[in-house]
Amino acid sequence: MSKKKETVAVHNMTKAQWTWHLMKQYKVGYFMVIPFMILFFTFTVIPVFASVFVAFTDWNLLQTPNFVGFQNFITLFLNDDLFITALKNTILFAVVVGPASYLMSFGIAWFINELSPKMRAFVTLIFYAPSLTSSAYTIFTYIFAGDSYGLVNGWLMNFGLIDSPILFFKTESYIMPLCIIVSLWMSLNTGFLASIAGLQGVDRAQYEAAAVDGITNRWQELWYVTLPNMKETLMFSAVLSITNAFSFGGVVTTLAGSPPTGYVGYTISHHLEEYSGARMEFGYASAISFVLFIIQIGTNMVINRALSKVGK
Amino acid sequence: MSKKLRTRRHRVVLNRSAGGDFGINLMLFILGAIMFLPLYYVVIQSLKPLDELFYYPPKFYVINPTFQNFTDLFQLMSESWVPFSRYIFNTVWITFAGTAGNLILSSLCAYALSKIPFPGHGFFFQLIVKSLMISSAVAGTLQFVILTKMGLMDSQWAIILPTWASTLGLYLMKQFIDANISTEMLESARLDGAGEFRTFWSIAMPLVKPAWLTLIVQSFQGLWNTGASIFIQSEELKTLNYAMSQVLSAGIVRQGAVSASTVIMLIVPVIVFVVSQSNIIETMATSGMKD
Numbered sequence: 001m002s003k004k005k006e007t008v009a010v011h012n013m014t015k016a017q018w019t020w021h022l023m024k025q026y027k028v029g030y031f032m033v034i035p036f037m038i039l040f041f042t043f044t045v046i047p048v049f050a051s052v053f054v055a056f057t058d059w060n061l062l063q064t065p066n067f068v069g070f071q072n073f074i075t076l077f078l079n080d081d082l083f084i085t086a087l088k089n090t091i092l093f094a095v096v097v098g099p100a101s102y103l104m105s106f107g108i109a110w111f112i113n114e115l116s117p118k119m120r121a122f123v124t125l126i127f128y129a130p131s132l133t134s135s136a137y138t139i140f141t142y143i144f145a146g147d148s149y150g151l152v153n154g155w156l157m158n159f160g161l162i163d164s165p166i167l168f169f170k171t172e173s174y175i176m177p178l179c180i181i182v183s184l185w186m187s188l189n190t191g192f193l194a195s196i197a198g199l200q201g202v203d204r205a206q207y208e209a210a211a212v213d214g215i216t217n218r219w220q221e222l223w224y225v226t227l228p229n230m231k232e233t234l235m236f237s238a239v240l241s242i243t244n245a246f247s248f249g250g251v252v253t254t255l256a257g258s259p260p261t262g263y264v265g266y267t268i269s270h271h272l273e274e275y276s277g278a279r280m281e282f283g284y285a286s287a288i289s290f291v292l293f294i295i296q297i298g299t300n301m302v303i304n305r306a307l308s309k310v311g312k
Numbered sequence: 313m314s315k316k317l318r319t320r321r322h323r324v325v326l327n328r329s330a331g332g333d334f335g336i337n338l339m340l341f342i343l344g345a346i347m348f349l350p351l352y353y354v355v356i357q358s359l360k361p362l363d364e365l366f367y368y369p370p371k372f373y374v375i376n377p378t379f380q381n382f383t384d385l386f387q388l389m390s391e392s393w394v395p396f397s398r399y400i401f402n403t404v405w406i407t408f409a410g411t412a413g414n415l416i417l418s419s420l421c422a423y424a425l426s427k428i429p430f431p432g433h434g435f436f437f438q439l440i441v442k443s444l445m446i447s448s449a450v451a452g453t454l455q456f457v458i459l460t461k462m463g464l465m466d467s468q469w470a471i472i473l474p475t476w477a478s479t480l481g482l483y484l485m486k487q488f489i490d491a492n493i494s495t496e497m498l499e500s501a502r503l504d505g506a507g508e509f510r511t512f513w514s515i516a517m518p519l520v521k522p523a524w525l526t527l528i529v530q531s532f533q534g535l536w537n538t539g540a541s542i543f544i545q546s547e548e549l550k551t552l553n554y555a556m557s558q559v560l561s562a563g564i565v566r567q568g569a570v571s572a573s574t575v576i577m578l579i580v581p582v583i584v585f586v587v588s589q590s591n592i593i594e595t596m597a598t599s600g601m602k603d
Contacts, residue, residue, distance in 0.1 A: 019431050022429070026428050026429060028508040030424075035420065036477060039473065043451065043477050044451045045443075047451040047453065048450055061460075125589070126347055126348050127343075127344065129578070129582060129585075130347060132533060133537050134539070134553075135537060135573075136351065136354070136577075139351075139353060142353075142571070155370070185346075190530070198600065217329070231600075236600055239445050242445070243447050244447075246447045268449070269447075282454070282457060289450045289453045292450050296450070297445060
């Protein structure tokens, strides 16, 4: 009995010693990662993890924070109607924009996969251009402008479909759908490029082998050959789609104003801005970002599970 | 059993029906048109003279193209009490400083995470992967506090420093190094007596140029579009995108000038992307995420 314990202790020690040995041997590795890691921890890791603790306080930057238990979370879910609106909108946006942009970026990448290289480069540019600059979507303020000089209003009136111009970005029932359309328009980003590259990377010999094995159309080929071969790319672009789908506020602010009419399209990022930027209630704001954090990590876990079933 | 073989450019294509090809190309054309129209419209609007901007119904083409809107835009800009060149300088400086820092720190870190098996490298990389899964708003709340405590209120460093630690470029570069640089090659350089930094600089870095370019373009796109920021109050520190967006707030009368500003803001990233596209796609080929 005592002998066994001793072996374990020795084993532990050697392991620690071995780690220490490796650390000394490869210390140059630490020098190389440290500059990046200091900034990464300062601006991402520490803020995210500290928000878990700050969420249980009433910190406002001026006074000493008090521990308030679950008070912030109770207020969020029971007494803050605006947060519930923001939460609903954020989830609605994410549920529509996330999968739609993901399917779109993969679908279009798949469509252009068999074009000639020059043509493919050109079409890639057309689809990727809207996400190149965040200011491009301001054009939609003119396309959907609320007077008869707006493109859509002008033509609808010209065809006699409406009598007077619609105030698109001031009418509650139009704000959400239009913002979703605009977000989809500019959602073909890095994940789209990754899908193009992933599709190009599938070995042609596999398609030939599959044809011999009795695959008869491109849909079967897609499911049994292409997708299983690019699972890792699918995961990467899914991660980017989800993150993108949850960071939605900017489009709404530019097109519909902040806050938008009747708080339609009001998202968690607006709520965060309100409490951290305007009111400086960092305890409460941290509780909000903590909720957002949990939602995003949860979504990623679900997607990870789902993607492991591809091609089976 | 004889299967009818279809060829495309003298190459046998398997499992492709003509109808399917047609359907896919049609879909592609329609989607492409939808994506392209808004951009086309903004270019057209920027070239319309004032009277054509107020045609009813709005036209999809321009009869007398003019650069008047661009001249107007620069006229409007020069009326602000900070010289227009100052906004351009600010955007160029932020873009350059942010990109350079991110490039240097990320390539050092990516190389070490990929090729030096120091204890903890797996943990660090996992943290970076996880950081891709959360949007910037989550860290934003306390990041604001940290930057304020660092005394960076009303300083462009409040925008530059966080971009030095942005993780997407690092992630792509690490994956690219994993796939394209063999450990044996580095080993032989080390055996020849090259130090780790020398191996990094003269053996590894020349081989990861596509990843460099991708990181530069990614970082450039983000920073070039830097607009109004809660950190910047002084007018002489504000950016081009901010100055342009002030034109927008003047409403419908300045539609032409706003379109002109959108074209200017769009044209630079488009050129950068066109030049670097093949390298970016090459980098993306290794972007896959393992569980």
